[in-house]
Amino acid sequence: MNELALIVFAPLIAGALAWLIDIKGIREIIGVLGAAVPLGYAALLYQKTGEGLNFVLSLGVFKLTFALNTLNWFFLGIGALVGFAAILALVSTGRDSYEWLFALMSLSGVLGVFLANDLMTFFIFWEIMTFASFMMVLHYNKAASLKYFLLSVFGAYAMLIALGMIYAKLGTFDFAQIQQAMYKEAYAAAFGADTVFSKGESILIYLLFLIAFGVKAGMFPLHVWAPDAYSETNQSYAAMFSGVLSKTGVYGFIMLYLLMGTRLAIELGGFRSTTKFGYIIAFLGGLTIIVGGLLAALQEDIRKLFAYSSISQLGYILVGIGVGTALSMQAALFHALSHALFKGLFFLIVATIVYRTGKTTFADMGGLAEKMPFTFAMAFVAILSLAGIPPLVGFASKWVLFEAVISQNLPVLGGMVFFGSAIGFVYLIRFTYAVWFGQRPTDLDNVKDAPLSMAVAMAILALFNVILGIAPGLVARELNKIFGKEVIGGNLYVLDLGFGKYNALAILIYLIAGIVIAGIIYFMGAKARRVPVTDTYQSANPVTMDYNLTIRRNFFLPLKETLAFWLRISFDKLYHDIGAWVEDLAEVLRNYVYNGNAQSYAWYLAIILLILALWGV
């Protein structure tokens, strides 16, 4: 059978089988196999990306087409890798076959979105993915799932309207044909001839797509579903949810650029050195970085902290896409990859902690570094990667993004991006201090380390973090192939952008040399004896384990006080208020118009018949 069909439909079939065969051991094996198939094929198809593989599924009236090119393969690789790790961890934390069905269905949907070759397939698989992830959230919490569903549906309807407009004017859904038509339009508009879409219509299509992809990617005013949805679901699934599903929004934005970029650039004009429509996306992305990061530092629940952190990191990718040059798009794609890797790793760590200790707020945890050393080592790698510390992949992608943004003379965006990296430090230290260090509450004295499947999943992601960090040239080569020209130069270990260079291997060697020198000085001193955590200076008062002296609640109280004014503005409340207003309106209608009284219904009928009679129908 065609490989693309296998890649897209294998997880779905495996999910259905796992749901039907409800035996504990077998459904795990079927599920993991179903997730391993796309990963294996993605690795095999690496050589064949240039061949123009495609697959057409004809369903009577219309056709679903899939195709594979270098851009698709990049996203397919991310989706398959993180999806596989998440499903592998689901082996331990999955509660019942319901979760297996919908997790695998959403993986199928994601891969379908990435491989789609026309807008109808894109939309259908988008809806499958949204539906499956909605069901995963519904299993845990109704209010969070309702918010997610409403916002996603709002975005999906926006996309449907835009799709309808395009089909009505151009008569086709196929990506290649739409791209050709849009190019012709762009040239026609540049020379003042007649175009199929008027200026207002193309701006409308742009806004509709912005809303649709912005909801999925968690852009600033539309991000309110993300914290609740990412926290109220199975945390292993959240690794895939925030690592992969949000990348479909990113992929949508890139599609927007590829299909309509030239047209919108000519219609709306430029702004300093980028296009106006791109600058809007980038500015909203910058706001997302700041808002997501600051709110992450103030959270008390470990899952919500990482949910806001996800939103903040996606802001980086949006900034990269918005700036619009080849280098910044490559930077955005690079950051998409590294975000999927380290955020997937973080959510798996959270899943392990929640699974083993059963606690989710920081106030209940502490001192877990001795009891869960493997998980702590993985957390160390993930923390270094997110904070952007040199030999790991997070730094490479952030560095390319900074250089891309700043070299385009956009100081405001550059300042926002710089701010975002410090915010990363802030909430990571909060996470580390509250969870891994300090006094341990007595009910956590018996926690065990991560179970085998989760340990393997975490190790896979951490390994990729480290390898791609030391050899960023591997990723740069793939990105250059997507764009067809050598935007990022250098060899396997060096990224050379012309106006700046980054040598990962030299950093690694000199860091190890520095640590060795420090180690020599360390070992020349007297031997150190280990003291328990109660032997600590508390102004000379004796300390026992009965009282908790570690600060786990309200760790960043001064930040909350500094930002007190800004925290009162909240889009979440705005949406709630709009929802409440709509409910009131419905209540009014129910009381006055649909009031259940047969006489008023008879009146309505009579009036309508009179109007129709007068009209001569």
Next chain:
Amino acid sequence: MIETALKAFLILIYATFVGFMFMGIIRIVTARIHRRVGPPIYQPILDTIKLLSKKSNITHGLIYDFGVIYALGATILALMFIPLGSMGILRAYGDLILITFLLEIPMLGIMFAAMSSGNPYAGIGAQRALLTLLAIQVPLGFAIVALAEFYGTFSTYEIVMAQQTMGWSIIHLPLLLAAIAYDIVLQALFGKEPFDIMIAPGEISLGPMVEFGGKHMGILQIQHAIALFAETLFFANIFLGGAVVTAFASPILNTIASLGILLIKQIAVLMVAIFVGAIFPRFTIDQAAKFYWKWPTIIAALGAILASL
């Protein structure tokens, strides 16, 4: 290969020695401002020898040891990237953003080590240090952006070379604004008043350093010395012109001359920091954050926007 290693080693010894002299200069100049005699200028070396020779040390676990070692390693790494006159091991890769990041990493290592002791003073100290770091990022970011846009390149070495022909950076107005903002940021990076809320002796018992003693503290003193040297060297390179002397015939005299000129510039930067630090009390953390997000941000943003025009 051997030659590079030898050069790196010599740079390291020079940086450590001069860094200790800088710490001594800070103490003795502060003492003279207070009209006291003050300790001799080599006092920090005696302190470090005393700390490293303690006969019993304590540890709170693996991360406690490793964080301190990592902090020193990262500072040594940062030092290798900054061009020192015409020497500089990795100066081809010395990017503005890379060096700025690398100068912030040791703080992360120290925070990790301090927090692993579980002391609440260390926790509060870590919180304050991080919020200070957050506060300084905005003017720092704009200052770096101003520099990059003005010179059109990110490489520190090329900025130094450009200044040999165009004159010092602070002659140009946008970069003068960026330099003022960066100098205010340097106060916090050195940990001097009015922004030494992270150390805060007497209020939270030195914050993150409360549980460090013996050889850990000795290693942290060495780290502070090298960090002082690296930060002043970075400022002297990007804003005060660096020093590339080619007047003499022999390379050794050239190197000594450029190191001497750099030393004078670094001590000038240090003196400004000492004078400001000697007269101000300490800001609380929300005062410090509000201050940094107001005036230095405005000055640096103005510099960045002017530079990009």
Next chain:
Amino acid sequence: MVDWRLYEPLINFARKRSMWIVSFCTGCGGIEMPPLMTSRYDLERFGMMPNPAPRMADLFLITGYVTPKTLKRIIITYEMQPDPKYVLAHGSCPLNGGIYWDAYNAIKHLDKYIPVDVAIAGCMPRPEAVMDGIKKMMELIETGKADGWKRYKENYEYYKKNQDELFGEGWRERTARRWIPWLMNKRKEIGGGEQ
């Protein structure tokens, strides 16, 4: 590895010229510390600095009378300091009770609980007398005779016996249980009224 005994003169020079004082001002003698540190009798020219954390400090100044409540905190702080550490007793109170020789709650003979290296008599000694005492301390360090810490380690049972006799066994846990709830403002029913 390296034989550090060859470097003893250098290390002793470093130790005597950079003593860091634990900022622990017991009793009424604490008032004599600021004149020593400030401009007139500048103590920093000998490298001595007050340091709030005991883990980094070597010199402990017992400036004045010591009550059992204070003695508990002194013992806890003293044990947190890394070796080698020195104790300097100011005033007559640590020597023999001073003017509180007949009080029920002042420790008369401090040397039974903490090893003292140099004692300076006076009620309060003037800064010049303190400088004299510090000079003697530096001489002791240079000749390697400042071994209060060695005495504490070797005769630990003797010191522990005296401490336990005064406070009762298990005094650390009892003090913790009494004082930490008060500090954290959580009043609980704690049995026993000992401080």
